[in-house]
Amino acid sequence: MRQWLCGALMLALAGCSSDKPMINTSQSLVMESSVLSAGIITDEPTLTSRDGQQRASGVLYNQRETPVTVHYRFYWYDDKGLELEPQEPPQTQIVPAHGSTEVVSQIGNLTASKVRLYLYL
Incomplete structure (x- = not known):
């Protein structure tokens, strides 16, 4: 019982280390x-x-034979997987x-080390 209680306490404390979810x-x-x-x-985004x-x-x-309007958004993360602020609004691009x-x-x-590109119509 004591090991279970210690494990649950450590898990609860680990969850309190940040106000943002890790992704x-x-x-x-x-x-x-x-x-x-x-x-x-497309390929994965490059980071420089x-x-x-x-x-x-x-x-x-x-x-395709016709232009396509694509909406996109970049999400930035630090080394720990925490999303960085401020977030950019979604953007729109026409691909000829x-x-x-x-x-x-x-x-x-400069703590940004990872990025995710999200594409939708």
């Missing part, structure tokens, strides 16, 4: 199925650092027919 940041690209169905493909800014970018490719376009986000928080 598994190993998945850096999230695409709704409708985006793929619309003919949009320059002049005190972290920059994330990704290239969206359109495999049989073309490509780059989506970009920048953050001045």
Whole structure:
């Protein structure tokens, strides 16, 4: 009984270490199925650092005959998986027919080490 109580107490204390939930940041690209169905493909976003800014970018490719309007949002995380503030609002980009376009986000928080790109129509 005592071991169980100690384990429960440690688990409760671990959960109180931050006011923000930790997120598994190993998945850096999230695409709704409708985006793929619309003919949009992409790779995981790349992360670079320059002049005190972290920059994330990704290239969206359109495999279809018509332009596609894509909505996207970048989410920034630190080494512990905590989401960083301030959050950017969702953005919109038109990917030309049989073309490509780059989506970009920048953050001045140097603790940012991971990013997630979320794409939807």
